[in-house]
Amino acid sequence: MKCYYHHDRDAFGVCKVCGKGLCLECMDTKSPEVKCKTKCGSGMSLYQIVTALAFLIIIALLLVSIFE
Ligand SMILES: [Zn+2]
Ligand SMILES: [Zn+2]
Secondary structure, three states, X not given: OEOOOOOOOEOOEEXXXXXXXXXXXXXXXXXXXXXXXXXXXXXXXXXXXXXXXHHHHHHHHHHHHHHO
């Protein structure tokens, strides 16, 4: 099987979302599952969203404690 995006390269995995063959360059390396980097990649993982939210809450609490 060849990479869907690079027809001259062998596929190293198959995208769980769209089922296309992907070479190492086209895989979303940040995702624990095999996904296309561009089309099916999560972009922001749940872990990153939770971390960002926790950070914002900490900042908000700090600001509140400063102004009170
Ligand atoms: Zn590729
Ligand atoms: Zn895909």
